[in-house]
Amino acid sequence: MKITILNGSPRMGGNTEIMADAFLEEAQKKGHDVVKINVGQMDVIGCMACESCFANDGVCVIEDDMTEVMTRLDETDLVVLASPIYWFDITAQLKAVIDRLYARAIKGFHIKESILLLDAMSDGVFNAATTWYKDVTDYVHWTDRGIICVPGMEAKGTMAEHPALEEVRDLAASL
Numbered sequence: 747m748k749i750t751i752l753n754g755s756p757r758m759g760g761n762t763e764i765m766a767d768a769f770l771e772e773a774q775k776k777g778h779d780v781v782k783i784n785v786g787q788m789d790v791i792g793c794m795a796c797e798s799c800f801a802n803d804g805v806c807v808i809e810d811d812m813t814e815v816m817t818r819l820d821e822t823d824l825v826v827l828a829s830p831i832y833w834f835d836i837t838a839q840l841k842a843v844i845d846r847l848y849a850r851a852i853k854g855f856h857i858k859e860s861i862l863l864l865d866a867m868s869d870g871v872f873n874a875a876t877t878w879y880k881d882v883t884d885y886v887h888w889t890d891r892g893i894i895c896v897p898g899m900e901a902k903g904t905m906a907e908h909p910a911l912e913e914v915r916d917l918a919a920s921l
């Protein structure tokens with residue numbers, strides 16, 4: 747199947763990207779078509795609520811990198827949302843991409859399944875992001891295939907030595 751990882755971290759080579767890459771590697775081994783999109787590095791602004799997309803077959807009037815993201819999501823079977831926790835939630839960069847999915851609110855999604863990968867410095871900081879994810883995926887009828895939350899990410903690269911990476915690989919291998 748076609749899998750797309752949306753990496754919401756702006757820090758390349760950071761803990762979230764390490765986790766995303768481990769997932770990608772393992773899912774590719776299973777023969778899936780896997781693409782990682784570093785949305786944390788892209789130019790995607792939030793939805794302007796003009797609702798032109800509703801009248802125009804889902805075409806958004808904003809001309810930015812979301813066109814590239816949406817093209818891939820329109821053929822994606824399973825989306826992986828990967829993000830560091832910023833102030834008890836996903837990053838603004840990833841949230842902007844999700845807000846722009848409003849352009850598919852009427853037209854509908856190709857995506858059928860999803861996974862959430864989160865990492866943070868502290869424990870007990872994942873509630874807002876996991877609750878949000880469950881509500882969103884329920885609403886759009888995406889089947890949740892797994893949620894992994896990894897605390898203890900003190901510095902860039904801490905993830906590389908963390909046992910949670912095995913859990914991430916196992917989840918990808920289960921697809």
Ligand SMILES: Cc1cc2nc3c(=O)[nH]c(=O)nc-3n(C[C@H](O)[C@H](O)[C@H](O)COP(=O)(O)O)c2cc1C
Binds near residue numbers: 757761763830832899
């Ligand atoms: C702007 C900002 C906000 C953060 N907010 C939190 C937070 O609320 N709770 C927490 O435990 N860690 C927080 N962190 C730490 C990151 O979640 C953590 O270091 C993560 O592993 C960084 O991922 P990265 O290496 O992909 O950038 C924050 C980091 C930044 C830069």
